[in-house]
Amino acid sequence: MNAYAALLAFQRQTTALAQVSGLLGWDQETMMPKGAAMQRGEWMAAMSTSIHQRQSDPRIGDWLAALEGADLGQVERANLRHIRRDYHRASRVPADLAAEIARTTSLAQGIWAEARANDDFAAFAPTLEKVLQLRRDEAAALAPGEDAYDALLQDYEPGMSGAELSGLLGELRPGLVELRDRIRGAGRAVPRLDHRFDDKAQMALADELAGVFGYDWSRGRLDKAVHPFSSGSGNDTRITTRVDALDPFNCIYSTIHETGHATYEQAINPDYLLTPLGQGVSMGVHESQSRIYENQLGRSAGFCRFLYGRMRDRFGDFGIGDADTFYALVNRVGQGFIRTESDEVQYNLHILMRFDLERALIAGDLGIGDLEAAWNDRFLADFGVRIDRPSNGVLQDVHWSVGLFGYFPTYTLGNIYAGCLYRAMTAALPGLAADLERGDTRAATGWLKQQVQQHGGLYEARELIERASGDKVSAKPLLEYLTGKFRAIYRL
Amino acid sequence: MNAYAALLAFQRQTTALAQVSGLLGWDQETMMPKGAAMQRGEWMAAMSTSIHQRQSDPRIGDWLAALEGADLGQVERANLRHIRRDYHRASRVPADLAAEIARTTSLAQGIWAEARANDDFAAFAPTLEKVLQLRRDEAAALAPGEDAYDALLQDYEPGMSGAELSGLLGELRPGLVELRDRIRGAGRAVPRLDHRFDDKAQMALADELAGVFGYDWSRGRLDKAVHPFSSGSGNDTRITTRVDALDPFNCIYSTIHETGHATYEQAINPDYLLTPLGQGVSMGVHESQSRIYENQLGRSAGFCRFLYGRMRDRFGDFGIGDADTFYALVNRVGQGFIRTESDEVQYNLHILMRFDLERALIAGDLGIGDLEAAWNDRFLADFGVRIDRPSNGVLQDVHWSVGLFGYFPTYTLGNIYAGCLYRAMTAALPGLAADLERGDTRAATGWLKQQVQQHGGLYEARELIERASGDKVSAKPLLEYLTGKFRAIYRL
Numbered sequence: 001m002n003a004y005a006a007l008l009a010f011q012r013q014t015t016a017l018a019q020v021s022g023l024l025g026w027d028q029e030t031m032m033p034k035g036a037a038m039q040r041g042e043w044m045a046a047m048s049t050s051i052h053q054r055q056s057d058p059r060i061g062d063w064l065a066a067l068e069g070a071d072l073g074q075v076e077r078a079n080l081r082h083i084r085r086d087y088h089r090a091s092r093v094p095a096d097l098a099a100e101i102a103r104t105t106s107l108a109q110g111i112w113a114e115a116r117a118n119d120d121f122a123a124f125a126p127t128l129e130k131v132l133q134l135r136r137d138e139a140a141a142l143a144p145g146e147d148a149y150d151a152l153l154q155d156y157e158p159g160m161s162g163a164e165l166s167g168l169l170g171e172l173r174p175g176l177v178e179l180r181d182r183i184r185g186a187g188r189a190v191p192r193l194d195h196r197f198d199d200k201a202q203m204a205l206a207d208e209l210a211g212v213f214g215y216d217w218s219r220g221r222l223d224k225a226v227h228p229f230s231s232g233s234g235n236d237t238r239i240t241t242r243v244d245a246l247d248p249f250n251c252i253y254s255t256i257h258e259t260g261h262a263t264y265e266q267a268i269n270p271d272y273l274l275t276p277l278g279q280g281v282s283m284g285v286h287e288s289q290s291r292i293y294e295n296q297l298g299r300s301a302g303f304c305r306f307l308y309g310r311m312r313d314r315f316g317d318f319g320i321g322d323a324d325t326f327y328a329l330v331n332r333v334g335q336g337f338i339r340t341e342s343d344e345v346q347y348n349l350h351i352l353m354r355f356d357l358e359r360a361l362i363a364g365d366l367g368i369g370d371l372e373a374a375w376n377d378r379f380l381a382d383f384g385v386r387i388d389r390p391s392n393g394v395l396q397d398v399h400w401s402v403g404l405f406g407y408f409p410t411y412t413l414g415n416i417y418a419g420c421l422y423r424a425m426t427a428a429l430p431g432l433a434a435d436l437e438r439g440d441t442r443a444a445t446g447w448l449k450q451q452v453q454q455h456g457g458l459y460e461a462r463e464l465i466e467r468a469s470g471d472k473v474s475a476k477p478l479l480e481y482l483t484g485k486f487r488a489i490y491r492l
Numbered sequence: 493m494n495a496y497a498a499l500l501a502f503q504r505q506t507t508a509l510a511q512v513s514g515l516l517g518w519d520q521e522t523m524m525p526k527g528a529a530m531q532r533g534e535w536m537a538a539m540s541t542s543i544h545q546r547q548s549d550p551r552i553g554d555w556l557a558a559l560e561g562a563d564l565g566q567v568e569r570a571n572l573r574h575i576r577r578d579y580h581r582a583s584r585v586p587a588d589l590a591a592e593i594a595r596t597t598s599l600a601q602g603i604w605a606e607a608r609a610n611d612d613f614a615a616f617a618p619t620l621e622k623v624l625q626l627r628r629d630e631a632a633a634l635a636p637g638e639d640a641y642d643a644l645l646q647d648y649e650p651g652m653s654g655a656e657l658s659g660l661l662g663e664l665r666p667g668l669v670e671l672r673d674r675i676r677g678a679g680r681a682v683p684r685l686d687h688r689f690d691d692k693a694q695m696a697l698a699d700e701l702a703g704v705f706g707y708d709w710s711r712g713r714l715d716k717a718v719h720p721f722s723s724g725s726g727n728d729t730r731i732t733t734r735v736d737a738l739d740p741f742n743c744i745y746s747t748i749h750e751t752g753h754a755t756y757e758q759a760i761n762p763d764y765l766l767t768p769l770g771q772g773v774s775m776g777v778h779e780s781q782s783r784i785y786e787n788q789l790g791r792s793a794g795f796c797r798f799l800y801g802r803m804r805d806r807f808g809d810f811g812i813g814d815a816d817t818f819y820a821l822v823n824r825v826g827q828g829f830i831r832t833e834s835d836e837v838q839y840n841l842h843i844l845m846r847f848d849l850e851r852a853l854i855a856g857d858l859g860i861g862d863l864e865a866a867w868n869d870r871f872l873a874d875f876g877v878r879i880d881r882p883s884n885g886v887l888q889d890v891h892w893s894v895g896l897f898g899y900f901p902t903y904t905l906g907n908i909y910a911g912c913l914y915r916a917m918t919a920a921l922p923g924l925a926a927d928l929e930r931g932d933t934r935a936a937t938g939w940l941k942q943q944v945q946q947h948g949g950l951y952e953a954r955e956l957i958e959r960a961s962g963d964k965v966s967a968k969p970l971l972e973y974l975t976g977k978f979r980a981i982y983r984l
Contacts, residue, residue: 016538017542033727039765043511235527274531
């Protein structure tokens with residue numbers, strides 16, 4: 001057990017440094033002065049070098065070898081599983097490459113933000129080219145001769161492959177397309193908002209809603225960011241949102257979504273703090289929590305009734321006459337450009353498109369020079385709408401600028417996991433709808449905490465979802481939930 | 493030159509990590525959720541371990557040895573002087589002790605803040621005891637068998653000794669006591685403020701004043717903190733202030749003071765970024781900049797005339813009828829408990845007291861158990877007033893909680909340096925008073941930038957001040973400035 005204790009103590013400091021890097025990322029998006037971008041790149045690179053040095057420290061190999069065949073408990077075995085995987089990955093990536101990726105992506109984010117503000121993809125393209133090449137180099141180092149996309153995927157969804165994802169996502173596609181076509185065919189008009197919503201009142205409502213979904217304010221905070229995100233873990237878990245005067249749902253559902261991520265981190269067994277088990281087990285599982293908070297709970301008929309009342313209290317009459325109309329409005333299937341503002345039905349079509357494009361980029365089948373056109377063509381084909389400007393198209397998401405190739409499909413995987421969990425949750429909680437109508441999420445979030453969140457990295461992602469839902473992972477429950485919900489709303 | 497390039501590249505990453513630690517400190521005081529304190533302690537300790545490992549890396553010794561006797565330019569020689577000094581210090585402090593100091597002081601700060609809020613010194617005493625012991629251990633490791641206080645002083649004012657400081661500070665004392673006695677004896681009444689100053693209007697004025705003193709907003713930001721400070725260097729240099737509804741001068745002069753620190757960092761030759769020359773050369777010189785901004789410029793008759801107009805614009809009639817009365821009010825010599833709110837005459841008496849108490853603590857001549865009583869006795873003797881509660885006494889400053897023994901005297905040293913610089917500045921800028929009356933600080937801050945700030949760590953502290961002022965460092969110019977100014981205000 002001496003080797004185990006030494007290994008965990010070593011690991012603890014590495015985790016602490018990784019969490020510091022996370023805070024730097026948060027600061028960069030919320031607080032950092034603009035002129036600090038270059039210097040911040042140096043900071044990120046220095047952190048990355050230090051972390052990478054520790055992650056690939058040969059002593060980890062020695063400790064792991066000494067523990068081979070040792071008689072260990074469940075928690076210890078799970079810790080070793082994570083450490084072994086991380087060590088094998090880290091020791092394959094050269095330190096220089098890791099530092100270069102950190103430095104480049106830190107700068108690329110600012111360049112992306114400016115290109116997006118100026119609607120100028122060409123200004124971003126050379127940077128994106130460089131980021132893409134660095135990640136391809138990384139994939140080649142991680143798994144020489146193997147599928148590069150699969151190699152990158154392991155950073156976000158360990159154990160998952162591009163082929164498996166294709167299968168799960170493919171399972172979803174026909175049903176979604178059919179449902180959307182029927183909704184469009186029905187031609188049922190849903191009202192739009194035509195009101196200005198005060199900035200401060202929106203942020204006050206965001207504060208309230210984070211609390212309604214169980215956010216622990218003593219261990220977090222809420223700020224604004226261009227692209228909302230949650231950050232941190234354990235006792236320092238921060239969320240961000242954005243405010244659009246004409247669309248309060250942007251702020252509201254970003255907040256609920258990020259609260260789902262953050263409460264997951266806050267709910268993890270405190271004994272796991274700063275160990276490999278002390279964080280969400282995969283991006284897919286993380287997204288299952290944010291999505292179930294946002295959609296299955298937050299966009300339910302019951303919760304919309306509660307939210308309608310709270311909005312009337314805070315904003316007065318905003319032109320929507322009753323809770324049923326409000327519910328239809330919240331779940332309106334429209335024709336927008338922006339993934340993060342999309343409805344539950346079309347959201348996954350956004351993801352399928354990015355998944356295909358980024359697999360082609362990584363495989364070398366699509367060049368950056370052709371990316372904007374490929375995006376616009378595919379969007380026209382899938383959504384029937386022509387992209388009007390890059391900020392509504394290829395420049396809308398931050399992900400690729402920071403090198404997150406392989407990340408997008410975990411969003412839909414999260415929706416699929418959320419579908420599985422929600423079926424089990426409704427069976428376990430017959431009073432759920434009535435609770436939500438009162439704005440009481442305690443039974444639902446308590447169930448998720450018990451079944452999923454507290455475990456952190458104890459189980460593998462798929463195992464965790466299957467234990468919680470009592471069934472194999474499949475896209476079916478999600479599709480059934482969506483079909484049932486939107487047939488009712490659109491009276492199909 | 494290969495060894496030099498390798499050494500500087502290595503040093504660059506160490507500096508980046510140190511700057512990350514600085515940002516963690518800023519975040520802790522401004523943004524961090526309260527519940528994150530323990531976890532933050534782990535982060536600080538992990539950063540400290542990584543930094544300390546690099547600072548004491550034996551390769552530094554090899555590079556330095558390889559460069560012995562090399563033919564180098566001025567900048568290179570100055571860089572090596574800093575690196576050599578830091579290396580010798582770092583390699584003497586055991587890594588465990590460095591990490592323990594980082595962890596303990598990170599937590600101690602929160603405990604101090606709570607004790608201060610509750611006016612409960614006993615709740616803080618055991619923590620302070622631990623911090624003191626750790627710093628004494630560090631001093632013993634740094635300079636075995638030598639004066640412990642001198643060893644600690646090197647972190648803040650390299651090359652200075654406790655004995656030298658005693659001399660300079662002693663030079664000041666009789667004149668200050670005499671001046672204060674004459675002011676008190678004159679019995680001239682200065683009006684007090686009796687008005688509530690809006691929080692937001694104070695912060696807006698703070699924004700304006702930082703700009704008036706040349707703060708570059710593209711490379712910084714302003715937030716609130718319990719104890720105002722500035723943080724960072726180069727292109728990420730942040731300032732903080734506090735707001736008291738009844739005393740706007742708290743916010744105003746904290747802001748100007750921290751702007752002095754921050755613009756020093758911002759003005760350093762950008763070629764020095766992330767090298768040992770890329771930061772203020774000592775705490776004394778740093779304080780000379782913040783003090784000359786705050787006092788010699790910010791509390792001058794000319795600038796007070798400008799400020800009076802701006803305050804009338806922002807707050808309306810606040811009960812002070814003319815600019816002369818306002819000037820006397822700003823420079824009122826009163827009977828307060830708080831160092832940071834003290835006037836220019838008595839401020840240094842606050843410091844002399846802390847200097848003597850902390851030297852006694854480090855020497856072991858005074859125990860923590862007797863500190864509160866010693867503070868209160870000394871305050872009564874020096875200021876003629878009985879301390880009413882610990883937050884007005886021994887708990888008022890953050891410094892000792894974070895282990896800053898040896899830091900306090902650099903405040904008065906900074907005042908002494910500022911006195912030297914101001915004498916040279918007024919000789920060089922005959923239009924200064926007229927400029928300040930228009931709120932135009934460009935000539936004054938430009939002179940400081942040219943003479944002092946741009947050089948960063950190129951010269952040693954004392955050499956820098958003597959080059960800029962054209963004379964030996966002495967307390968005389970400060971004393972003459974204070975005597976002249978306050979004799980006029982109090983018509984002595």
